[in-house]
Amino acid sequence: MSSPLPYHLFETPLGWIGIAWSERGLTRLQLPERDRAATERRLLATLPGSERGEPVERRDEELPAKIAETVALLRRYAAGETIDFSSVAVDLGNADDFRLAIYDAARHLGFGETTTYGELANRAGHAGLARETGQALGRNPVPIVVPCHRIVAAGGKIGGFSAPGGSLTKEKLLELEGVRVGPPPPAQGSFGF
Known part of the structure; x- marks a missing residue:
């Protein structure tokens, strides 16, 4: 052990x-x-x-x-300060090559920069895999450092978020970075800031 x-x-x-x-x-x-x-x-x-x-x-x-x-x-x-987490070392354990590519592409998004699931898939070399990209981000073990909250749905919708509070948490993190997106879907739990 x-x-x-x-x-x-x-x-x-x-x-x-x-x-x-x-x-x-x-x-x-x-x-x-x-x-x-x-x-x-x-x-x-x-x-x-x-x-x-x-x-x-x-x-x-x-x-x-x-x-x-x-x-x-x-x-x-x-506290609302613009921070770059790219220097933070991460250990993603047994993440497969697809997830590693998606997480790496997400880490290249700057503070307050958003993209869609489909565009992130393209950036990671996996065009056409928007749904799979969303699933990979839903399994992200280090949110904020791998900024899955910066990935939004097509059409400017906020999209899902697997963290406590769901889309409301995602919206709060984006607002912290100065990003305003469309209204979130109904709350997915009792958590909220």
Whole structure:
């Protein structure tokens, strides 16, 4: 059994965010739930616990330098600052080549820049696979760093979002970046900022 996967929870203007990482980079980013405990539960439910040992929470002073930098960037982003996450190392585990291409293309979108699922598929070298692109983004383990919220549906509609709060969360992140899109579909849960 390898060493336990470390994780950290921290408060931001958006709420509590949780992250986990490996020696290769960020492995998970949990967007805010209704409170710290709910964010932690959701984060831990996504961590591969059995083969890595029990996850271990780290305190601020125990964070590796690169992870502390990532936390600082996320706090600044949540406060409305223009942040570029392209330098943040990510460990996407066993993501297949298609997902890796989609995530890489999404990471090339700048702060406040949006594109459609179909156009992102084109940029990733997978023309005609808009639906599959949406599915890949729905499995994105590190939202914000891989900015799946910047991908919108054709016709300027907001499209779906698999994070807590669904499309309302996506709309909030886009507004934080100065982007206004059409009205979201009906709420998909009880979460909302």
